[in-house]
Amino acid sequence: MxxxxxxxxxxxxxxxxxxxxxxxxxxxxxxxxxxxxxxxKQLDKNYNILLAAGLVEEGAKPSADQIEQLFADKVTAKVVNLSEGRYATAAELDEIKASGLIPQGKGLAAYNQRKASKDPAFSSKLPGDEDIASIKRQAKFAAVYTVENNGVVEKMVLPVHGYGLWSTLYGFLALEGDLETVVGLGFYSHAETPGLGGEVDNPSWKALWKGKELYNSKGELAIKVVKGKAAADDENSVDGLSGATLTSKGVSNLVQFWVGENGFGKFLATAKGGA
Structure with missing residues (x-):
């Protein structure tokens, strides 16, 4: 035994x-x-910023070195105070860096907005009636990415996210220098149904966003995804995804949220004024 x-x-x-x-x-x-x-992850994020801004062609992914060089040459990252609609001050940037939201030795492009949205010190809970994108908590600061020529902003890329049918979609919305005309929209992370909501990745559908206007002739926020086909002369609407009504609605809501008053709206108004 x-x-x-x-x-x-x-x-x-x-x-x-x-x-x-x-x-x-x-x-x-x-x-x-x-x-x-x-x-x-940072390389993929940078590539998607370049893609949304139209600086690389859809489907023709450059090498890692080419992405890094193109991003460094063409894109400037800045951090925005969303509630006040302005760029972050030096003191605010120091606070963000001290918190670890920007890894030590990295630039502003490495700002981790997703992590910030989970930190009570750097985010706030959204009231239900304001949370049309279903994100629950919103970071107080967000990074934006500009393409400039002699100090003039030619394009600006905004990070956007919101809930679809099965998942939170994370992506980038690029605007022309007028900050009203869409250059492109693309998502780099989501878990929507392949062939249905997953068609947000379809180049043909993404191409429909180019040239759409955020505001109507009255200056009201009007960009949206409609059910079915948008009218040919409708400058504010994008075709809905066939068989994916809830994902389409989610994309429409998240875009409206992030370019609206509770997202980048105040900042876009300030930036258009030249500040």
Whole structure:
């Protein structure tokens, strides 16, 4: 009997030691690979900013070095105070950096708005009647990305997100320098149904956004996704996704939220005034 007990104890000891060794290996791999994963996420984010702004062609993805160089040459990242509709002050940027929302040694393009929206110190809960995009909490600061020529903004890319049918869609909305005309809209993260809501990734549907106007002739916010086909002369409406009514509504809501008063609306009004 004692021999059997010894055998069981040795088996358990070996199993425990094996688990510990495997845990150390997995943990070590996770730590060592984290910087690479973060770099790849930032690279993909930068690529999608370039894509929304029309600086790279749909389907022709450049190399990592080309993306980094093009982004560095063409795009300037800035942080916006959403509630006050202005660029963040130096003191605010120092506070953001101290919080870790911008990793040490990284530029403003690395600002983590998604993480900020979960931090009570850097976000606020949205009242239900204002939360048309169903994001629950809104970060107090957001990054914007400008394409400039001799100090004049030719294009501006805004980060947008909101709930569709099954998931939160994260993407970028690019505007012309007038801050009223859409250049492009694209999503880099979502879990909508392939072939239905997933058609937000279809280049043909994305192309429908180009040239659409945020505001109608009265200056009212009017950009939206409609059910079915938009009228040919409708400058504010985009065709709905066939068989994906809730995803279409979600995209319409999130775009309206982020260019509206509770999103970038105040900032866009200030920026159009030349500030």
């Amino acid at each position: 004692s021999a059997n007990n010894d055998s069981i104890q040795k088996t358990l000891l070996v199993a425990i030691l094996l688990c510990l060794v495997c845990s150390v290996i997995v943990a070590g791999a996770a730590v060592s690979l984290k910087p690479i994963q973060q770099a790849n």
